[in-house]
Amino acid sequence: MKPDTASDTSQPAQVSDDRLRGLLGYRLRRASNAVQADLAETLKPFDLRMITYTALVLVVDNPGLSQSQLAAAMDVERPNLVVIVDELERRELITRDRVPTDRRTYALNATLAGRRLCDQAESAVRQHEARIFGTLLEEERSLLARGLLHVIAQRTGES
Amino acid sequence: MKPDTASDTSQPAQVSDDRLRGLLGYRLRRASNAVQADLAETLKPFDLRMITYTALVLVVDNPGLSQSQLAAAMDVERPNLVVIVDELERRELITRDRVPTDRRTYALNATLAGRRLCDQAESAVRQHEARIFGTLLEEERSLLARGLLHVIAQRTGES
DNA sequence: TATTGTTATACTCTATAACTATA
């Protein structure tokens, strides 16, 4: 199909994305991608991905929680959580313990190695956050945090 | 492997994610996910995904740009852009025009239908942005925008 | 019947190597 105006076959010297830049959602996504990329690098030395780090933190902070509870907290489908828990268990960072009162569920608990790795990773993550957000003034940071919370609240029950 | 403390086999009544909530990056990701989910719903009636909408906007605003330029602007690998351009071309929203001076490259141009769809979608996207960010005060919104820009700048050349 | 964990599967998004045709 021919375009409905004269075809422009000369390439622009500079591509303009002004219209997209005007969207706060676009800026939000770019900022989120930037932070996630930096976080991924931060966690790499610990052989953790963002999703395995999140799972490990939640198990450390909530000893005995079930896979269903963990999946709900992470907003991940149960089948997808299985491989994550498999990996953490294989690395002996957490254990799957049978619950005597309900033999369907596993109680997840962090091992000493798991808690240690979690501590080390958290220290690196704090440095990562300081690197990215530390150059903002305290007030700017808290306004950013409030603004983000507001956005999350607009869409209830979103991950 | 046995955990290194007494195993807790009682499930917590409430799962705490306080430690993750304390991270600005975590909040940023949740906010971004929430906005993207809402944007996806917003674009669905136009049969556009976020990535096809982005491509369409850039072609409309930069007539004649090449696929390489578009890929660079979107921070998408060239091979992955092919299917996006294929789809927009098949739907006769854009055209691939041969460039006489360099027969390797295609100049991308929006059709009238493409520009019309882009206009309609933009109107819906503006409403979506108003729905999510409109309840913030003007000053809060601009502080959020500045904070996000700052974050993006910390990681140069990030999508 | 309903729930927990699991398997299998599929679909999207993304990343890389290698090809073709042009320059």
Place this chain on the structure above:
DNA sequence: TATAGTTATAGAGTATAACAATA
């Protein structure tokens, strides 16, 4: 030789259906 577009492919991440064991 280098570049634009393409093909094939592989890896994440995510979603659904269906099953076994248990309640």
